[in-house]
Amino acid sequence: MRIKDKKRFMLACGGLATILILMITVLTIGFWNRNDNQAKTDNNTKSQTTAVANESETAVNSQAAVTEQPSETKEEIKNASSADINSTDSITKLVNKNHSISSNYRPADLVTVDLPSTRDTQLRSVAIAGLTNLFEAAEAEGYELFCCSGYRSYETQTELYAWNVETYGVDGAELVSARPGMSEHQLGLAMDVTSASVEFDLLESFGSTPEGQFIKENAHKFGFIVRYPQGKTDITGYAYEPWHLRYLGIDVATDIYKSGKTMEEYYGTN
Ligand SMILES: [Zn+2]
Missing domain, CATH: 1.20.5 (Single alpha-helices involved in coiled-coils or other helix-helix interfaces)
Structure with a gap:
């Protein structure tokens, strides 16, 4: 090639x-x-x-x-x-002058409160942790709270209301004491609290003590509301009771606290 x-x-x-x-x-x-x-x-x-x-x-x-x-x-x-x-067993059961409970209702889960108290008293177990935490939070701020009166039977409420009628007359009693069957105390979800600053009594002046102020501002965080606030007598039917705490659970208590409403206003009923 x-x-x-x-x-x-x-x-x-x-x-x-x-x-x-x-x-x-x-x-x-x-x-x-x-x-x-x-x-x-x-x-x-x-x-x-x-x-x-x-x-x-x-x-x-x-x-x-x-x-x-x-x-x-x-x-x-x-x-x-x-x-x-x-529903009577519901923690948000409404009890007032228009919503009563049966004379034989007694919560099944009542326990004796193991907190500083002026006397032995009971509460539904569902509310115990909240109350304990509230007392501990108060203590951390230097305030000592005392339980005064929790669960009351229909019979006890009958006696209490009768004593109030005798002492203040019917109109007076109606403002400060529930008729039997119309008390939140029979639900086992209410606790009256007090402090040394009011000599362990239940007085309006408790509202302006540091303990009363603490409760007013913090009770909802632990599931409680001050049920009968100042200036709401026309709605609740009761005089101002800065000591009467009602357990509703944290969610509802916080919601009601933030709304500034009474339980009646919040649920749109009377
Ligand atoms: Zn009370």
């Missing part, structure tokens, strides 16, 4: 090789792309299937939810609007 031909041959070979390499590259890329797309399609199909599966699961769930919803919703409405304030 002549040198010129050799060169031509080499060029031709080079050209062929380049074409071959190009073809292989194109084919390989094509193959990978096809595989990649297939994988993507597979994945898509898979996720679509999963989505469909999830959807049908959701559909089943929503169907179940739809089936269950009416009773749940009813229950919720009952709890929010009526049962909470009407």
Whole structure:
């Protein structure tokens, strides 16, 4: 072969090789792309299937939810609007001159309070932790609180109301004492508290003592409200009682405290 031909041959070979390499590259890329797309399609199909599966699961769930919803919703409405304030065992049961409780109602979970007290007294166990924490918070600020009167039976309330009528007359008694069956004390969710600064008595002046102020500003954090606030006699029916704490649980107590309303105003009833 002549040198010129050799060169031509080499060029031709080079050209062929380049074409071959190009073809292989194109084919390989094509193959990978096809595989990649297939994988993507597979994945898509898979996720679509999963989505469909999830959807049908959701559909089943929503169907179940739809089936269950009416009773749940009813229950919720009952709890929010009526049962909470009407069921005697509810911690948010409303008791006042228009909402009374049965003469034989006695909470099943009464316990003797193990806190500084002027006498032995009981409270529903559900309210004990809140009261204990309130007393501890007061103590941390240097205030010593004392329990005075918690749970009172219908019979005890009958005697107390009669004593008040005898002492102040019916009109006077109505302002300071609940008729039997109309006292929050029978619920086991109310506690009258006092301090040395008012000689362990229950006086309006307790409201302006540091202990009374502490209670006014902090009781809600532990689930209690000052149930008969100053200037609300026309709504509550009772004179200002800065010592009478009512347990409602932290959420409701905080809500009522922030609203500045009485329990009656808060629940839109009288
Ligand atoms: Zn009281």
